[in-house]
Amino acid sequence: MSASEQPSAVVLLSGGLDSTTCLAEAAAAGYRCYALSFDYGQRHTAELTAARRIASAAGVVEHKIVKIDFDGMGGSALTDASIDVPESPTEGIPSTYVPARNTLFLSVALGWAEVLGADAIYIGVNAVDYSGYPDCRPEFIEAFERMAALATKVGVEGHPISVKTPLMHRTKAEIIARGHELGVDYSQTVTCYQADDDARACGLCDACRLRRAGFEAAGVPDPTRYQPDAPQS
Amino acid sequence: MSASEQPSAVVLLSGGLDSTTCLAEAAAAGYRCYALSFDYGQRHTAELTAARRIASAAGVVEHKIVKIDFDGMGGSALTDASIDVPESPTEGIPSTYVPARNTLFLSVALGWAEVLGADAIYIGVNAVDYSGYPDCRPEFIEAFERMAALATKVGVEGHPISVKTPLMHRTKAEIIARGHELGVDYSQTVTCYQADDDARACGLCDACRLRRAGFEAAGVPDPTRYQPDAPQS
Numbered sequence: 001m002s003a004s005e006q007p008s009a010v011v012l013l014s015g016g017l018d019s020t021t022c023l024a025e026a027a028a029a030g031y032r033c034y035a036l037s038f039d040y041g042q043r044h045t046a047e048l049t050a051a052r053r054i055a056s057a058a059g060v061v062e063h064k065i066v067k068i069d070f071d072g073m074g075g076s077a078l079t080d081a082s083i084d085v086p087e088s089p090t091e092g093i094p095s096t097y098v099p100a101r102n103t104l105f106l107s108v109a110l111g112w113a114e115v116l117g118a119d120a121i122y123i124g125v126n127a128v129d130y131s132g133y134p135d136c137r138p139e140f141i142e143a144f145e146r147m148a149a150l151a152t153k154v155g156v157e158g159h160p161i162s163v164k165t166p167l168m169h170r171t172k173a174e175i176i177a178r179g180h181e182l183g184v185d186y187s188q189t190v191t192c193y194q195a196d197d198d199a200r201a202c203g204l205c206d207a208c209r210l211r212r213a214g215f216e217a218a219g220v221p222d223p224t225r226y227q228p229d230a231p232q233s
Numbered sequence: 234m235s236a237s238e239q240p241s242a243v244v245l246l247s248g249g250l251d252s253t254t255c256l257a258e259a260a261a262a263g264y265r266c267y268a269l270s271f272d273y274g275q276r277h278t279a280e281l282t283a284a285r286r287i288a289s290a291a292g293v294v295e296h297k298i299v300k301i302d303f304d305g306m307g308g309s310a311l312t313d314a315s316i317d318v319p320e321s322p323t324e325g326i327p328s329t330y331v332p333a334r335n336t337l338f339l340s341v342a343l344g345w346a347e348v349l350g351a352d353a354i355y356i357g358v359n360a361v362d363y364s365g366y367p368d369c370r371p372e373f374i375e376a377f378e379r380m381a382a383l384a385t386k387v388g389v390e391g392h393p394i395s396v397k398t399p400l401m402h403r404t405k406a407e408i409i410a411r412g413h414e415l416g417v418d419y420s421q422t423v424t425c426y427q428a429d430d431d432a433r434a435c436g437l438c439d440a441c442r443l444r445r446a447g448f449e450a451a452g453v454p455d456p457t458r459y460q461p462d463a464p465q466s
Contacts (some may be wrong), residue, residue, distance in 0.1 A: 067302040073345050084309035100344035103384045107340045111333035113307050135384045150373040151336045 008032040008118040009164070010109045012062070015050030017189045017211060018167055021179035022124035023058055025166040025228045028182055035063040036109050039187065040070065045198035050190040066108055091115030101134035106144055106163065113161045114152050126175070141165055148223060172214030180220045187223035196227055241265040241351040243342045248283030250422045250444060251400055254412035255322070255357035258399040261415055266339070267349060268296040269342050273303065279432035283423040290421065299341055319439070335368035339377055339396065346394045347385050359400045376396055391465055405447030413453045420456035429460055436463030 011023045039048055048065065055063035055155035096223050104126065109121045114171040125136040134140060141163050149160035167175050179186065191211045192201035201208050203226045215222035242264035244256045259266050268288040272281055281298065288296035335358065342354045351414050358369040367373060380394035400408050412419065424444045425434035434441050436459045448455035 013381055035350055064304040064306060066304050066306075069298075069300040071297040071299050071349055072343075073297060073299075084442055098409070099347035099386070100381075103343060103380070104337070104340040107337040108303075110336060114332035115306055134386060134389045137383070140383040143383045144374075147336070147373070147376035147380045148333075149369045150370070150376050151333055153367060154330070156367045 006030065006032050007032060007120070008061075008116055009120040009122050009135075010113045010116065010118050010120040011025060011060075012033045012105055012109055012124065013037050013051050013055060015047035015052075015054060016124075016191050016207075017172075017179075017186060017188060017214075018124035018126060018175060020054050020077040020124075020186070020189045021154050021175050021182070022122050022167055023054070023060070024179055025183050026120075026122045026164070027058060027168070029164075031122075033058065033060045033122075034112065034118065035060045036105075036112060037063070037065045038105060038108075039065055040068040045152075046192075047190045047193040050188055050199060054188050057185065064112065068104075089091055100135070102133075102140070106148075110148050110152065110161060114154055117154075118161065118165050119159075120162045122164045123168070123232040125165050126172075127169065128171050129147065138165070138168060141168075144157070170230070171217070172210055173217035176214045176220050185223075186215075186220075187225065198225075199207050200225045200227045200232065202227055239263065239265050239412035240353070241267060241294075241349055242353040242355050243267045243269050243313075243349065243351050244293075244355040245342055245357065246270050246284050246288060246310075246340055248280035248285075248421060248422060249357075249424050249440075250405075250447075251359060251408060251410070253287050253357075253419070253422045254408050254415070254417055255355050255400055256287070256293070257412055257415040257417050259353075259355040259397070260291060262397075264353065264355075266291065266355075267345065267351065268293045268297070269345060270298045271301060271338060271341075272298055273301040279425075279428040279430070280423045283421055285431060286421050290418065295346065324420075327438055335366075335373070336344045336377070339381075343381050343385065343394060347387055347463045352392075352395065353397050353452060354396045355397045355399070358398050359405075360402065361404050371398070371401060374401075375462075392422045398407070404450070406450035409447045409451040410454050413451070415437075418456075419448075420458065421451075424457075432456045433460045434463065435460055 009026045011026050011033050013019045013023055013035040014037065023033060037048060063135065088189040106121060106123065110145060113121055127137050145163050149155035152161065154161060190199050191207045192203045193205040193207050201224050242259045244259050244266050244365045246252045246256055246268040247270065256268065270281060270284040292420050292427060339354060339356065346354055360370050378396050382388035387393065387394060424440045426438040426440050434457050444457065445455060
């Protein structure tokens with residue numbers, strides 16, 4: 001535990017709907033929150049602008065944006081401009097899967113958590129809507145936790161850092177309803193894989209479809225700002 | 234397995250003695266080698282220059298240098314200039330321990346291995362001389378492998394990527410003797426934590442002491458270039 005009585009947590013914050021709800025959950029659970037974002041050449045840099053605003057509005061203790069230049073490794077529609085972003089639902093593991101992305105993000109979070117003396121890492125993974133991604137499943141998170149306990153000084157000394165996934169088993173509608181209850185301002189969040197420079201959503205990609213359907217199912221007005229040519233709901 | 238008949242491996246290459254020997258082991262085992270280095274603000278950037286030369290001399294298929302800017306996270310003598318590099322042997326976990334470093338390096342290697350269709354990752358960790366680092370132990374590597382099998386598309390599909398640690402149980406002298414046998418040119422490798430701009434070693438830090446003692450014990454002439462004011466062996 002950190003020097004203060006209140007426990008601390010590193011919260012992975014992409015600027016999207018899920019991670020923003022996750023940050024609200026960490027704060028509601030009583031953690032001092034440290035937000036962590038990544039700038040890795042993703043197409044939707046609008047997310048980073050959103051992440052900065054969200055972290056600031058949430059009053060996090062600190063917000064770090066770790067920049068990674070993969071030196072042209074490629075491999076996913078989210079970082080490789082030669083792969084198309086899918087505009088219809090896909091089966092199996094989608095092309096937007098970034099190899100080992102959550103492993104990498106959690107690894108950086110683990111290092112920072114150890115430096116900070118934090119007790120937990122929060123990650124907004126979800127096995128319901130995104131079950132195609134292997135690194136969003138509970139068995140992956142549990143294996144990461146076991147590995148982390150062996151990887152770190154604090155783990156070896158008997159104080160392993162836990163990985164919290166409050167969104168794991170919720171539908172998109174349940175996530176939105178809960179975030180709404182916690183006062184999350186979803187107009188600030190960016191979900192779209194191809195948001196424009198003004199952070200407006202396309203309304204066409206998988207992520208936009210899931211998000212829009214989630215607001216409808218939750219009975220919460222959709223505050224998303226869409227591009228002028230986006231389809232009407 | 235990759236398109237060709239020959240299996241491929243991603244080899245973590247710091248430019249130091251251990252990782253260079255590890256690369257020679259991967260090549261000797263018949264792998265097509267892809268070298269992976271990191272530029273993360275470490276003090277000894279001389280290592281990166283060394284890594285480039287070593288990768289080129291070894292004829293690797295490709296060498297990537299992934300750049301990471303931790304946005305001032307700090308935490309170790311190797312990246313934080315306010316922490317002194319120890320010049321005498323330490324007990325327990327040394328101050329040169331970088332939180333979760335091997336977890337992070339292996340995560341990036343895992344992502345690249347998946348993109349490449351590689352079968353293995355090679356890492357030159359060693360539990361003998363560096364037993365103070367939790368992430369250099371066999372139990373950590375095994376836990377990482379289990380996690381990786383659940384994290385990746387190839388793992389879920391039944392072709393997990395293995396993590397090879399040929400140096401794990403060797404003394405420094407045994408590593409040097411084996412590398413010498415494989416034709417490794419150790420004059421190109423940089424081990425020193427505070428090498429100068431010309432990549433010459435200080436002869437004083439823990440890493441230098443272990444390295445020098447290793448050459449002596451192996452009965453192999455030490456080709457290390459030392460700084461003019463370094464102590465004589």
